[in-house]
Amino acid sequence: MTAPSPRALAWRRRGAAFAAGWRQFASQRSGLVGLGLLVVIVLLAILAPVITDQGGLDVTEATGGTMAPPDGEYPLGTDRSGRSVLLLTLWSSRVSLLVGFVATLLSIAIGTVIGILAAHYGRWVSAGLMRVTDFFLVIPSLVLAIALSTVMERGIGTIILAIGLTSWPSAARLVRAQTLTIEARPYIERSKALGGGHLHVITKHVLPAVLPLVFVNTTLAVGSAIVAESTLSFLGLGDPDPMRPSWGTMLRSAWLDSAVLAGAWWYLLPPGIAIAIVVLAFTMCGRALEAVLNPRLREG
Incomplete structure (x- = not known):
C-alpha cells in the first residue's frame, strides 16, 4: 500500500481539525441558535424573489390602505403608500x-493587510501605518462614514465604501498584535534562516495562523x-431607489410618516426587530467561535 501524499495528509489533518472544531461549536448552545437564525434569515433573503413579487414595492402598484393594521392579506400591515410591511421587510433584508457582508469583508481585508505589514516589517513601516490607524481611531467611524456618504453619490456602493473604509482600524490592531506573537515563534526564525522571503513567511506561516482570529472578528463585525x-x-x-429598500430606510420612512403618533406599531417594529435579531445572531455565533478557537475561554 502506497503512503498518502503530503497534500493528502495535510487535507486529512484539516478535516480532522474542522470536525473537532464543529463538535466544540455544537456544544455551544447559543452558537447553534445564532447559526440557525442566520441560516433562516439568509435563506429568506435569497428566496425573496421566488416567494414574493418585487412589483409590490412599487408605490404605483400598492393596493393596501394607508398604514392599515395587520390582517389576513397583510400580516404585518401596510405603510403610508399601501405597500405590505412584510414584503418590505423581506426585500430590505437583501x-x-x-x-453588512461586503462592507465587513472590505474592512477586514484592509485591517488584515495593514496589521500584518505593520508587524512584519516593523520600524518606520509600522510607525507610519500605526499613525494612520490611530488617526482613524480618534475620529468616530460614523462621522467619517457620514462625511463620505455626503460627498459621494448616494447608493449601495457608497454605503459599502463608507463603512468599509472607516471601520478597519480595530481589525488592524488585533491582527498586528497576533502577528507580533506569531513572528516571535521559533519556526518563523527557522523559515527565515532557510531563505524564506517576506512573501513566503507572510503567506505560508503568518496568514494561516492569523486567519482564525480574522474569521471570528469578521463574524462579530457584520452586525x-x-x-x-x-x-x-x-x-x-442610503439608496434613494424605492425598489431597493433596507431596514434603515424603512425606519426612516416610518419616522417621516409619524408612525408612532399614528399608533402604527406594525410599521416601525418589524425592521427594528429584524436588525436586533440579526445582530444578536452574529454576536452569538462570534462568541461561540471565540470559545472554539481560544482554549482559555473554552475551559472557562
Whole structure:
C-alpha cells in the first residue's frame, strides 16, 4: 500500500481539525441558535424573489390602505403608500445583509493587510501605518462614514465604501498584535534562516495562523456593519431607489410618516426587530467561535 501524499495528509489533518472544531461549536448552545437564525434569515433573503413579487414595492402598484393594521392579506400591515410591511421587510433584508457582508469583508481585508505589514516589517513601516490607524481611531467611524456618504453619490456602493473604509482600524490592531506573537515563534526564525522571503513567511506561516482570529472578528463585525448601514440610511444617506429598500430606510420612512403618533406599531417594529435579531445572531455565533478557537475561554 502506497503512503498518502503530503497534500493528502495535510487535507486529512484539516478535516480532522474542522470536525473537532464543529463538535466544540455544537456544544455551544447559543452558537447553534445564532447559526440557525442566520441560516433562516439568509435563506429568506435569497428566496425573496421566488416567494414574493418585487412589483409590490412599487408605490404605483400598492393596493393596501394607508398604514392599515395587520390582517389576513397583510400580516404585518401596510405603510403610508399601501405597500405590505412584510414584503418590505423581506426585500430590505437583501440590501442590509449585502451591505453588512461586503462592507465587513472590505474592512477586514484592509485591517488584515495593514496589521500584518505593520508587524512584519516593523520600524518606520509600522510607525507610519500605526499613525494612520490611530488617526482613524480618534475620529468616530460614523462621522467619517457620514462625511463620505455626503460627498459621494448616494447608493449601495457608497454605503459599502463608507463603512468599509472607516471601520478597519480595530481589525488592524488585533491582527498586528497576533502577528507580533506569531513572528516571535521559533519556526518563523527557522523559515527565515532557510531563505524564506517576506512573501513566503507572510503567506505560508503568518496568514494561516492569523486567519482564525480574522474569521471570528469578521463574524462579530457584520452586525456592526448592518447597524452602521441602518444608521446611515435612517439619516437619509442610503439608496434613494424605492425598489431597493433596507431596514434603515424603512425606519426612516416610518419616522417621516409619524408612525408612532399614528399608533402604527406594525410599521416601525418589524425592521427594528429584524436588525436586533440579526445582530444578536452574529454576536452569538462570534462568541461561540471565540470559545472554539481560544482554549482559555473554552475551559472557562
